[in-house]
Ligand SMILES: NC(=O)c1ccc[n+]([C@@H]2O[C@H](COP(=O)([O-])OP(=O)(O)OC[C@H]3O[C@@H](n4cnc5c(N)ncnc54)[C@H](O)[C@@H]3O)[C@@H](O)[C@H]2O)c1
Ligand SMILES: O=C(O)C(=O)C[C@@H](O)[C@H](O)[C@H](O)COP(=O)(O)O
């Protein structure tokens with residue numbers, strides 16, 4: 257467990273020819289940055305969202321004081337950063353500062369910012385090193401770990417991207433103090449996901465005091481974050497490129513991504529994942545895989561922290577069309593992650609359309 261002085265270090269194995277790296281969880285971790293940047297780099301680009309303008313500039317100044325040619329690249333907040341136009345803006349800034357293959361990108365911010373920064377790193381000169389400094393719960397427990405980088409298109413969520421793991425991830429828990437409560441709670445959806453697919457102790461910690469789980473001052477904040485990172489680290493260490501096992505991290509995401517597209521990316525990802533997990537639980541139940549108690553537990557735990565469970569019923573035809581191009585689909589075959597029981601994720605292939613509709617009937621309003 258992390259203390260004020262000693263950060264927790266979680267190892268992520270290198271697979272598919274990539275290097276291993278560590279996720280650090282603690283406080284005042286920025287002293288770790290130069291070691292991660294390494295002595296080959298002359299230039300560092302700090303990509304940060306508008307909301308973190310001061311942090312981005314302070315980091316740039318700090319790196320400049322240490323002798324790097326440091327530039328800050330400010331991008332829009334949230335999903336507005338995950339576009340081809342914003343990626344092109346970043347490429348332009350890198351080109352204008354003479355960024356070479358030995359230089360390093362630091363992505364600071366929530367999952368949207370680090371997804372974009374990682375994508376820019378993956379594509380610039382066909383790949384430069386990058387470091388993730390997640391500043392949201394969701395970024396720390398999920399987005400910054402595992403090397404999935406990307407942007408959205410009008411046709412769907414994360415449709416353009418690359419697997420490009422960071423050289424390191426620095427989770428400074430102090431960053432969470434300024435996070436609006438809705439964004440904090442949105443991140444709990446991915447923590448709860450980790451609980452259902454792999455680590456039920458997470459659910460017990462939240463159920464013991466859901467109000468405390470909603471704030472960074474909660475007694476179990478560090479433990480919830482670290483447990484979730486360990487779930488993600490273990491999965492991606494075995495299957496970086498989602499050949500199989502990694503698909504379990506997509507629990508709830510088939511419907512979630514369709515909702516996000518339907519809302520033109522104005523919904524927070526975690527809120528959509530919450531509705532998506534409720535749907536996946538009902539699908540698992542109706543497909544005869546999941547017991548009633550575990551399916552019902554989805555509703556109670558998600559609702560207890562203030563996450564949404566429902567979505568507009570009349571949108572089903574559009575959502576179904578979007579789900580057909582989910583990355584887990586193969587040809588015309590729709591594939592969902594469901595649970596065979598608590599902590600037992602599995603793939604449900606080509607469910608009966610009537611069962612899908614019935615599951616959505618439990619979610620739609
Ligand atoms: N790559 C992956 O494996 C992976 C995993 C999960 C989610 N994601 C992606 O992550 C994104 C969602 O990330 P998110 O929930 O962190 O949202 P976000 O990145 O949109 O951040 C939410 C808002 O909080 C602001 N913000 C960030 N840190 C702050 C802080 N410390 N104080 C105040 N404001 C702050 C942001 O600028 C933004 O306006 C989605 O695009 C999702 O697809 C990626
Ligand atoms: O890391 C993964 O793999 C995940 O599926 C984690 C998800 O929480 C995350 O939202 C991811 O970006 C979804 O990936 P996608 O491939 O379905 O776009």
Ligand SMILES: [Zn+2]
Nearest residue numbers: 446509525529
């Ligand atoms: Zn997600």
